[in-house]
Structures are given as structure tokens and as C-alpha cells.
Amino acid sequence: MSSALAHSAARGAFFTLAAQVAKIVLQFLSVIVLARLLSPHDYGLLAIVLVVVGVGEIFRDFGLTTASIQAPVLTRGQRDNLFWINTAIGVVLTIAMFFLAWPIEAVTGEPEIVGMVHWLAVLFLLNGLATQHRANLARDLKFKAMAVIEVSAAAIALTVAVVSALLGAEYWALVAQQLTSGVVVLAGSVIAGRWLPRWYSRQDSVRDLISFGWNIVATNLLVYTGSQIDTIIVGLKFGTSPLGLYNRAFQLVMTPLSQVRSPTKNVALPVLSRVQEDAPRFDNYVTAAQLLLGYGLGIPLILVTALADPIVRVMLGPQWLGAIPIVALFAVAGLLTTLSFVGYWVYLSRGLGKQLFRYTIVTTIIKIICIVVGSSFGVLGVAVGFAVAPAISWPLSLFWLSRVTPMPTARLYAGAARILIVAALTGSAAWGAAQLVSPAGSVLMILAGIFAGLVAAAAPLILPIYRRDARNLTGFLRLMLKRQPRP
Known part of the structure; x- marks a missing residue:
């Protein structure tokens, strides 16, 4: 990835991610301050x-x-x-x-x-x-x-x-x-x-552009219906206060995740669109993007799952303790949806609007069924359904996409498996460390959990395959930080 386009992609990712980190900090400040006001x-x-x-x-x-x-x-x-x-x-x-x-x-x-x-x-x-x-x-x-x-x-x-x-x-x-x-x-x-x-x-x-856009509208409506069905059910079935609790948990996890993940489309779409005719290069970009998102977002998300209790106590305060299990489930759902997110970029960059719409129909139905069934068990049941849906849909996503366009499917499945193994090690270590120091208070639980989780996340580097992933990611990071020479 040494071309000018690769450098533009890396620098674009740097500015995009830096902005999203800043927005996440502001989001957390908003949660912490406004939740108390x-x-x-x-x-x-x-x-x-x-x-x-x-x-x-x-x-x-x-x-x-x-x-x-x-x-x-x-x-x-x-x-x-x-x-x-x-x-x-x-x-x-x-x-x-x-x-x-x-x-x-x-x-x-x-x-x-x-x-x-x-x-x-x-x-x-x-x-x-x-x-x-x-x-x-x-x-x-x-x-x-x-x-x-x-x-x-x-x-x-x-x-x-x-x-x-x-x-x-x-x-x-x-x-x-x-x-x-x-x-x-x-x-x-x-x-x-x-x-x-x-x-x-x-x-x-602009007829062709509107035609393409209409397929995106139909797809986005399905996605939005699936993403809001939980909010609608909680609001209508349980009232505004439980909805506020559910919404704060969502804002604590899924909104920052969206702030990081969604804007990366603005970097990925123009870059992948330009290399879509170069199959080896396209495949390399897609697999590298999955690893970057999977490790970069998956590890923080699993830490949130493991440390949901002290995080909610510190960030939201005692009136929001009912959000603890909901926060943990949202973080799991965020990890699973992130693994399949690069597929969305592929649909868009190759102009596969109709195919994306058909696939989205299936995943939306899966999500709605999971959430409706979960709502029979209360607000927590809704959150469980929210997390179960991507666990069902994610394995389907790459298979479906591979049927409509050339894809490095095996590499993506293997990369996702490695990410999940690291996530499991990270989450287990973080939870265990937090429990050991729980008498010392929530802040120390968070610090101990993060430290133990990151140590566990680094442990797989003893294996060559994980060292190769690390080299690919550090190479991309160097491109992000390197200024492109003026012509």
C-alpha cells in the first residue's frame, strides 16, 4: 500500500478517526454531564x-x-x-x-x-x-x-x-x-x-444518480426500521422512562461506535471505487480494512462489555444502574456488526444497490424477529434480541456478498475468527481483573480491567499470523501519520 491513493486513504482515515475520537470524547462529556442535569x-x-x-x-x-x-x-x-x-x-x-x-x-x-x-x-x-x-x-x-x-x-x-x-x-x-x-x-x-x-x-x-440513490433509500429504510424497532417497542410498551434508560445505554455504546465507524465510509467509498477493477488490490484493501476496524474497535468494545458495571457507575451515576446489562449487550452487538461492516462498503463501491437492498430485507427481518421475541422478557430482553440478531446475520453477510461479486471470503472469515479470539481473551482478562479489585471502587476496576485486557490482547502476538496482522496494521498507521510529499 505505497501508492498515492493508498496514502490518501491512510491520511483520510487518520483525520476521520482523529475527528471521531474527539467526537467520542465530547459524546462522553455529554453523557456524563447531561445525564446528571x-x-x-x-x-x-x-x-x-x-x-x-x-x-x-x-x-x-x-x-x-x-x-x-x-x-x-x-x-x-x-x-x-x-x-x-x-x-x-x-x-x-x-x-x-x-x-x-x-x-x-x-x-x-x-x-x-x-x-x-x-x-x-x-x-x-x-x-x-x-x-x-x-x-x-x-x-x-x-x-x-x-x-x-x-x-x-x-x-x-x-x-x-x-x-x-x-x-x-x-x-x-x-x-x-x-x-x-x-x-x-x-x-x-x-x-x-x-x-x-x-x-x-x-x-x-441526474436520472442515473437518482436511480442509484433510490436503491440506497430503500436499503436505508430497511436498515433504519431494523435499527429503530427496539426504540419503538420500548417506548410504546414500557414508557418514556425505561426508554430513556435504554437510550442512555445506546448513547454510551452505539452512538460513539457509529461516530467512528460510519464516517469511515467517506474514506473507503471513494478509494474502493477507484480500485474496483484491480481485483488483488481491492481484496487487499478490504481485508486490511476489516482488520483495522475489527481490532481497533473490537478490543475497546469487548472491554466495555467486561467493565459495564463500573463504567455505568462512573459515567452515568446511581440513577442509571439498570443500564448496566444493556450496555454490555450493546457492546457485544457492536463488535459483531463491525466484523461485517466492510461488506457494506463493497456493495456501495461496486454500485450493487439492488443486491444490497435484497440482502438488507433478510437481515432486517432477522433483527425484528429477535427484538420482538426479546421484548416479551422486558427491556433487557429487547437488548438481548438486539445482540442476538447480528450473531445470526454476520455469518450470512459474507456468504451472501460472495454470491453477487468477487470477494476474498476465506480471508475475511479467517480474519474475523482471529479478531474474535483476541476479543474473548481480552474480555475474560478484563472482567477477572476488575472483580479482583472490586472492593477498591469502580475507577480502579476500570483501570485494572483495561490494563489486564490489553495485556491479554497482546498475548497472541507470539503466533506468526497475529504478528503479520500487527505488521499490516502498523504499516497502515505509518501511512496515516506520514505526510505526502508535494509534487
Whole structure:
């Protein structure tokens, strides 16, 4: 991986991951501070509204971000047209969301939710305006600018939320946080992109891009349905306070994971799209990406599983102890979904929108069945179903993908097996060490668990296959940190 493209990928990964680390720190600060200033009921209200917002966001984007990045050639006129399409969709969704406030209130029985919906509807307009500006930054590989924008938005939004909460704004602090982030992202993307769209032109057809985007919309709707079915069931079946508890556990684990994992698509998609015709090179990139994600995210996630008890006590406080087993199960689910995440990149980079949609139908059905069955046993049962679903779907994912496009399937299965072995060793050692020092308190449990877990994670390096994985990862890290010489 010594080419200029490999270097761009590595540097892009560096800036993306650095930004996500910063965002995770801010997310943890948000969890720690706001969980002590706001109630589970406040978070339950926001969780309900964001379910609806999330559905609208899928249509607002309409898959045109991916279509724009993935397109081998994108003219200035096509980019202008995509901007106006995303903006128009954003306006329509803002109006529709405004009038949905009263039906949502009728379903939930929460009168406070009307004002929240009215204000959060503005997110559709802000994000519609920003969509193609952000896609343009990704297409031009301006990952540093994207990183600065994302971190700045998270930091400013958190500051606004904390100040608002301290002033007694309650759930309005969470609304202010969401809106502030949207405003900062829009402003930053416009400034960094240095591009202002012209008026819509019929001479530049975007029909193929919209066709590709529609398949992504259908896929994302299925994925979103599967990802939100747990929130919907907990909210409707158990109420806003249990939902707030469930949501805080989700925010503690899955939101930071998503903040690291999802933006890597902005690096992987343009890179894999450019090398898709070079099969050996493509396979090497995919297998290296799985190892980077698997080890880089899998080890921290299994540490969270093993140390869920002291982590919740330190980060959330005593009123959130019911979230402990839910946090542990979310971390397991995060590890399993990460192993198959590179397959998603392959579908997108090779333009396999229809095939991705068909596969997603199957995995969504599996997830819904697991969660619905689990809900019979309470909120914890929902979390169990959430973790069981990827355990069933992950082995299926690579097999399914190998049937529609050439894939280094055997290498990916073998790499995943090695990652799981390291995760098992890490988690066992961390849990055991934490239990030994439990009388000394939660903080020492976390420190001892992390130390023992990392030592156990390094133990497999006595085997040649793990040393080879380590060399590949350190080589990629060197590319991330190395500046590319100017031509």
C-alpha cells in the first residue's frame, strides 16, 4: 500500500478517526454531564422525536450523497442539480414534520413533544442545504476539513446544551444541541467547500444518480426500521422512562461506535471505487480494512462489555444502574456488526444497490424477529434480541456478498475468527481483573480491567499470523501519520 491513493486513504482515515475520537470524547462529556442535569424522561422524549427525524433524513438524503461520491464522473451541472433536489426534499420534509407534531402527540400522550417536533423539523432544511456540500468535500478527499467541521459542531452544540440545561431548559437543552450542530455543519461545509450552486439545469441529467440513490433509500429504510424497532417497542410498551434508560445505554455504546465507524465510509467509498477493477488490490484493501476496524474497535468494545458495571457507575451515576446489562449487550452487538461492516462498503463501491437492498430485507427481518421475541422478557430482553440478531446475520453477510461479486471470503472469515479470539481473551482478562479489585471502587476496576485486557490482547502476538496482522496494521498507521510529499 505505497501508492498515492493508498496514502490518501491512510491520511483520510487518520483525520476521520482523529475527528471521531474527539467526537467520542465530547459524546462522553455529554453523557456524563447531561445525564446528571436531565432526566430519563427528557431523553425518552428526544428518542421518540429522533425516530421520526431519522426516517425523514433517509428521504432527505435520498441516497444522493452516496451517488455523488460513487459516480466515476460528476459534472458541475449534475452537482448543482443534486443540491437543489436535496434542498427541495428538505423543505417538503420540514413542512410535513411540522404538521406531524399533533399525530405524534396523540400516539405518545406526551404534550411536550409538539414543540420539540416543530423545532427539530428545521433539521431537514439545514441538512438538505448541507448534503451536497458535504458530499463534495468527501469526493475531493478533503477529510481534514470534514474532521474540523464535525468536531467543531459537536463541541459548540455540547456547550449550548450544557449551558441551556444549567439554566433549567430541561428537554429543550437537547433540542438546542441538535439545532446548533446542524447550523455549524452547514456553515462549515459551505465555507470549506468554496462552492456555490448555480440554478437547476435540465441539460445535466441526474436520472442515473437518482436511480442509484433510490436503491440506497430503500436499503436505508430497511436498515433504519431494523435499527429503530427496539426504540419503538420500548417506548410504546414500557414508557418514556425505561426508554430513556435504554437510550442512555445506546448513547454510551452505539452512538460513539457509529461516530467512528460510519464516517469511515467517506474514506473507503471513494478509494474502493477507484480500485474496483484491480481485483488483488481491492481484496487487499478490504481485508486490511476489516482488520483495522475489527481490532481497533473490537478490543475497546469487548472491554466495555467486561467493565459495564463500573463504567455505568462512573459515567452515568446511581440513577442509571439498570443500564448496566444493556450496555454490555450493546457492546457485544457492536463488535459483531463491525466484523461485517466492510461488506457494506463493497456493495456501495461496486454500485450493487439492488443486491444490497435484497440482502438488507433478510437481515432486517432477522433483527425484528429477535427484538420482538426479546421484548416479551422486558427491556433487557429487547437488548438481548438486539445482540442476538447480528450473531445470526454476520455469518450470512459474507456468504451472501460472495454470491453477487468477487470477494476474498476465506480471508475475511479467517480474519474475523482471529479478531474474535483476541476479543474473548481480552474480555475474560478484563472482567477477572476488575472483580479482583472490586472492593477498591469502580475507577480502579476500570483501570485494572483495561490494563489486564490489553495485556491479554497482546498475548497472541507470539503466533506468526497475529504478528503479520500487527505488521499490516502498523504499516497502515505509518501511512496515516506520514505526510505526502508535494509534487
